[in-house]
């Protein structure tokens with residue numbers, strides 16, 4: 001904490017204090033919370049906040065990852081190592097298992113992605129484990145539908161979000177009342193921006209997966225985005241592969257997450273790059289949001305993250 | 306750098322979302338892909354200019370209807386401050402969402418359409434912001450371009466609103482003539498209104514003094530969660546017992562004598578812990594963990610404060626309530642769940658004293674109930690004592706929500722007045 005004589009607090013301290021408060025509310029009011037941990041930067045920050053909120057006790061809930069089977073190896077390795085370090089229970093909900101069980105049907109064609117299929121896997125896992133509160137690392141600055149969502153976001157029996165009928169949310173009082181079968185998505189990082197996340201990673205000296213830093217990678221171009229050359233990404237003859245120095249601004253499914261050309265090799269360089277960028281992280285790197293103007297809202301209504 | 310949280314308010318179509326769009330755009334907080342998307346949508350609908358309100362009106366239904374339905378939160382920073390914006394809806398049907406956005410605001414910008422002047426909904430929102438004790442108000446007279454940037458018109462509205470505000474508990478009030486659409490007086494001073502000598506809106510937002518708005522006098526620490534590491538990896542923590550929470554008022558230091566409520570037992574703070582190490586003092590809005598010198602039975606919902614400065618311990622509450630449900634009404638004898646700080650109990654409405662007419666501020670003492678968006682004064686009886694202050698003194702220990710036991714919906718927002726102990 002950076003204290004000043006007039007009792008002001010820095011913006012990161014304010015955001016951290018708010019996030020810790022939210023986490024403790026959930027731990028106190030719900031029976032079976034879990035924290036979605038993908039190995040991406042937001043969920044890494046969220047995990048650090050959870051460590052802080054309950055220290056010196058261990059984090060009182062399990063972690064869950066919805067694994068599409070098309071994730072970056074570096075991220076999966078990081079996920080497992082981090083969970084082991086914390087001694088946390090990690091639940092992996094597998095999209096492949098949902099496909100094998102016939103719960104969802106794999107998309108075909110060049111643009112096939114398991115992104116949308118994740119929703120079914122996620123909702124099935126929430127039901128199977130009886131989770132009543134699920135922490136997500138989404139931020140309101142990411143996307144215009146997310147900008148509208150409450151910190152405690154109510155989901156009905158079908159996991160659906162109803163943006164026209166959200167519960168009022170005043171002061172720091174969060175309504176945790178639900179019936180059996182319903183759940184709450186909780187977003188402790190709602191008020192953080194991408195830059196706040198990076199400033200925090202720097203301040204706290206938090207380790208992140210290597211693919212966030214500039215590295216050489218074999219990529220090809222599609223829709224102005226650089227996609228990784230990988231067996232899981234369908235590539236056409238007209239999409240030649242080349243080597244480039246890139247990094248990832250977001251980490252998601254390989255089939256819909258693009259890299260950006262960058263030489264930023266340290267957190268400081270990344271912060272300088274983000275501060276100067278003129279394109280949002282999802283705009284730069286996420287094919288899933290480009291589908292239509294309300295792509296995110298539509299997915300969220302169905303129960304997406 | 307500190308944070309200023311502000312909310313927009315005012316009647317439907319007064320230009321709130323356009324103003325936020327303009328503020329973000331002119332302060333270069335809009336990204337290219339966001340702007341392109343908004344330009345594309347504006348073109349597709351045949352709007353001849355880029356409709357900046359689309360930057361915050363992000364829901365499908367909002368875009369279809371051209372109105373704001375729920376609060377949008379947006380963020381931007383200048384070298385001076387970080388801003389958290391809540392762009393709220395003006396439509397009366399969605400007043401509860403406006404209340405959501407304004408409840409945490411340090412400042413509210415109330416917009417008025419210069420052609421229309423002060424409307425009922427402008428008064429309702431102005432009243433709500435003062436009821437919610439938003440410490441700073443800006444009255445932005447918008448669409449000055451449509452009244453030829455007339456100083457006379459601005460002065461008329463200035464006068465009309467000042468007359469109304471005198472009946473409110475309006476704190477710091479600033480008037481600014483603007484055009485959200487064209488950017489006059491939003492980020493920089495307008496050349497179209499040389500008669501206006503004040504600062505631009507952004508300049509005002511960057512410089513308004515907010516440090517003294519927090520309550521640093523009355524120590525209030527609502528216990529949120531008890532930390533007892535059962536299987537701590539480090540044996541040093543085997544007997545650890547800490548009380549976690551977010552400071553709601555005052556400054557706490559190790560060694561301070563404190564009293565625990567409801568027991569009334571006193572002890573001292575032995576340590577104020579955080580993951581990053583112990584701290585020398587804690588104050589709002591820090592989230593910390595207190596350890597105490599004596600073993601007292603303390604659980605979530607209890608309060609820690611100073612012996613010579615305690616909140617009221619009350620089971621009978623007097624409060625102003627803003628009703629937010631379409632189905633259920635608030636009426637004498639109705640029962641709800643009440644959530645106040647970290648304590649949850651049940652509440653019975655003993656009496657509805659009056660309903661307020663937001664236009665005239667007339668008190669209707671014959672009112673039988675409160676319906677959607679109505680505001681009134683009530684007496685409640687609560688199943689457990691709450692540790693309360695007047696909302697005017699502390700928003701966190703003076704505010705509560707009411708939850709409907711049947712639907713689990715958040716149906717009421719309450720602000721305690723005349724807090725009195727047993």
Ligand SMILES: Nc1nc2c(ncn2[C@@H]2O[C@H](COP(=O)(O)OP(=O)(O)OP(=O)(O)O)[C@@H](O)[C@H]2O)c(=O)[nH]1
Nearest residue numbers: 317318319320321322323372373395448484485486
């Ligand atoms: N001429 C002119 N038009 C404006 C100005 N500001 C806003 N408008 C127009 O007024 C209309 C309503 O603007 P919005 O920003 O959507 O209004 P709002 O207050 O956010 O409305 P709700 O959120 O639905 O209450 C739009 O057509 C705007 O382009 C202004 O300064 N001058």
Ligand SMILES: [Mg+2]
Nearest residue numbers: 321322372373
């Ligand atoms: Mg609007």
